[in-house]
Amino acid sequence: MQTYAIKIEYDGTPFHGWQKQTHHASVQATIEAALAKLGEPEADVYGAGRTDTGVHATGQIAHITLAKPWSAFRLSEALNHHLKPAPIAILDAAEVPETFHARFDARERHYLYRILTRRAPLALERARLWRRNYSISADLMQKAAAHLIGNHDFTTFRSSICQAKSPVKTLDEIKVTQFETEFGVETQIRYRARSFLHNQVRSLTGTLEKVGSGAWPPARVGEALAARNRAACGPVCPPDGLYLAAVRYPENPFGKGSATD
16 A cells, blocks of 8 residues: 555536535546546545635645555556546656645645636636726735734634634735736735635635725725624635645655645
8 A cells, every 4th residue: 555645737617626526526536536447446535625616726735545556657647547538637646655644734725816807708718717897906905915814713704604613714825916918917816824714715805806996995804804794705706716726735745845836
């Protein structure tokens, strides 16, 4: 028996999230089906983050324990072959100690949300960006984000079906950037924390977008946080523009420095 860490990229559009379900396609179940084709029908895939329906990943990390020995390169190549035509790619693989756990050993998770400002609808990336047809101020959003950094009760920004034992989380960083592209003006919001509540990033993004559009003053975000009331939250934004971008560990399981991104 050998345990492996794998780094995964996927388009979440056709999936009902990461976690396997009885009647819907999921990323986890699709990878396990590919493993079965490799002669590993009992293998379970454990991910670092349970992304929701329609949410993408450029740096999801998972671990698997396999009965047969594989070289890391051969394992990633074989999985990519059997994952076709699903929009899932194994970017890297590595042998890790049997004690390694992709979820519980993670020290940071990084999420990225992408917003595109333009009048025309999206033809090529309609499921990968949230389109807004009005200008958004990144400076105002960054100012509002300052109210959210630190250890807080995030009840306002927590889904009603969240299963976390506590709404208290520590948000280490929110960075808002904006730049011109050939398709329009893209606004990116990057979030960094050890862990997040269910729907927290989408709730925060929808609230920050209200500030960026000029509908809310930045101070109202602090008031919404202090209210500890879901009704004080801005609208929850769609999953289209959300990506699990990176997961960090005390030691990079892939042996390429201090990070997995």
